[in-house]
Amino acid sequence: MSTTKNWSKSSWHDYPVLQQPNWPDEATLNEVLQSISRLPPLVFAGEIRDLKASLARAVHGEAFLLQGGDCSEEFNRCTAPNIRDTLKILLQMAVTLTYAGGKPVVKVGRIAGQYAKPRSSDTEMVDGVELPSYRGDMANAVEPDPQARIPDPQRLMQGYNMSAATLNLLRAFTRGGFGALHRVQAWNQEFVKRSPMGRSYERLAKQISQALDFMQTIGIDTEAPQLKQAQFFTSHEALFLGYEEALTREDSLDGGWYDCSGHMLWIGDRTRQIDGAHIEFLRGVLNPLGMKVGPKHDIDDILRIIERLNPENEAGRMTLIARFGAKGVEKYLPPLIRAINNEGMNVVWSCDPMHANIRKTEGGRKTRSFDDILSELQCFFELHWAEGTVPGGVHFELTGDDVTECTGGAHELSDEQLGQNYLTTCDPRLNAEQSLEMAFRIAEMIRT
Ligand code: PEP
Numbered sequence: 001m002s003t004t005k006n007w008s009k010s011s012w013h014d015y016p017v018l019q020q021p022n023w024p025d026e027a028t029l030n031e032v033l034q035s036i037s038r039l040p041p042l043v044f045a046g047e048i049r050d051l052k053a054s055l056a057r058a059v060h061g062e063a064f065l066l067q068g069g070d071c072s073e074e075f076n077r078c079t080a081p082n083i084r085d086t087l088k089i090l091l092q093m094a095v096t097l098t099y100a101g102g103k104p105v106v107k108v109g110r111i112a113g114q115y116a117k118p119r120s121s122d123t124e125m126v127d128g129v130e131l132p133s134y135r136g137d138m139a140n141a142v143e144p145d146p147q148a149r150i151p152d153p154q155r156l157m158q159g160y161n162m163s164a165a166t167l168n169l170l171r172a173f174t175r176g177g178f179g180a181l182h183r184v185q186a187w188n189q190e191f192v193k194r195s196p197m198g199r200s201y202e203r204l205a206k207q208i209s210q211a212l213d214f215m216q217t218i219g220i221d222t223e224a225p226q227l228k229q230a231q232f233f234t235s236h237e238a239l240f241l242g243y244e245e246a247l248t249r250e251d252s253l254d255g256g257w258y259d260c261s262g263h264m265l266w267i268g269d270r271t272r273q274i275d276g277a278h279i280e281f282l283r284g285v286l287n288p289l290g291m292k293v294g295p296k297h298d299i300d301d302i303l304r305i306i307e308r309l310n311p312e313n314e315a316g317r318m319t320l321i322a323r324f325g326a327k328g329v330e331k332y333l334p335p336l337i338r339a340i341n342n343e344g345m346n347v348v349w350s351c352d353p354m355h356a357n358i359r360k361t362e363g364g365r366k367t368r369s370f371d372d373i374l375s376e377l378q379c380f381f382e383l384h385w386a387e388g389t390v391p392g393g394v395h396f397e398l399t400g401d402d403v404t405e406c407t408g409g410a411h412e413l414s415d416e417q418l419g420q421n422y423l424t425t426c427d428p429r430l431n432a433e434q435s436l437e438m439a440f441r442i443a444e445m446i447r448t
Pocket residue numbers: 071118267268269270292293294323355
């Protein structure tokens with residue numbers, strides 16, 4: 001495969017770049033990046049190609065994308081129980097959606113590299129003090145202390161190491177039996193089991209187990225990898241381009257360039273300028289790409305960006321992640337669908353019902369309501385069906401933990417209860433129970 005025209009993994013340096021930390025010391029930054037560039041890739045080109053092939057099926061409605069995880073991973077929460085519980089909830093959601101939708105679910109975590117955050121401002125006020133904004137654990141520390149907020153390039157190396165440790169465990173879990181369909185009941189966590197959703201899940205899991213037992217009884221091989229292993233991919237926002245460049249490698253098989261920091265990379269709503277460094281960098285790597293599209297977009301601009309990122313119109317290359325909000329989706333989505341459709345562009349249409357549904361409580365906490373999230377999702381599906389296009393996936397901020405960050409759901413979590421276990425350093429996430437409930441509600445919509 002020939003390299004993309006006039007592109008190299010460092011050509012982005014010639015373009016304006018937004019949302020980078022103000023690293024205090026260029027020389028140290030370059031040393032760290034040099035070291036990372038000599039370290040092994042985190043993921044492999046063959047896996048990236050597999051994901052792209054799965055996403056190509058989602059373009060045509062033959063598969064469904066489930067993407068989810070933390071808004072912002074944290075170094076001190078890179079623990080086995082945390083990783084296991086995120087994986088559990090994603091597997092539970094995936095099996096619920098597969099059972100209802102009758103098609104494979106492509107599982108992609110916001111995990112093993114989601115350490116860099118775009119911010120609306122370079123500084124933020126904390127208790128009346130102006131501090132450099134927290135830009136994710138790969139840049140600075142969240143502690144509201146001026147010293148802790150100074151970006152430290154060593155954190156890039158720490159991010160690489162944490163991603164490697166996370167991926168190592170994910171690979172062990174998914175390949176080593178934990179992700180086997182036979183274990184479908186074990187993915188239900190104790191605190192979820194007691195909830196109505198947990199009980200619905202128990203019933204579903206029982207049906208699957210019975211089907212597997214039946215297959216075994218009549219002599220069908222249930223040792224096949226499709227049943228014994230789960231396929232699980234990683235993704236993050238490709239934000240700190242020096243880090244992404246350092247992990248970009250040429251594949252010895254096809255000669256193409258792959259950003260081996262994660263399988264899928266997405267471009268945030270704030271960094272998708274057509275003449276900007278992020279688009280320049282991403283156009284040359286062969287990973288599947290997501291692009292967030294919020295209310296502030298220009299349709300022609302979006303078309304030009306897709307053309308630049310996917311000139312061959314390869315299915316599986318582009319996933320458009322619409323995030324318009326429960327109030328905006330009816331206004332913004334249909335014109336965008338029509339424009340993309342008119343051009344015959346192959347995209348996976350995914351819905352991020354999180355990022356335009358943020359509200360502040362009276363107490364000043366950032367939260368999201370279960371009902372707003374569900375409402376945006378419902379509109380997303382219905383608008384696609386009305387246009388005759390394929391709603392191909394969903395994108396969530398969620399955790400396997402029992403947190404209280406989003407309101408609503410079966411337990412009708414109120415604004416006042418948010419303080420009970422509000423842990424996120426960035427955006428509010430659905431907890432395991434709310435996530436499972438969301439999966440059941442989507443399942444009702446897509447039931448075949
Ligand atoms: C995110 O996904 O965490 C994020 C910052 O999203 P967006 O770019 O859509 O605002």
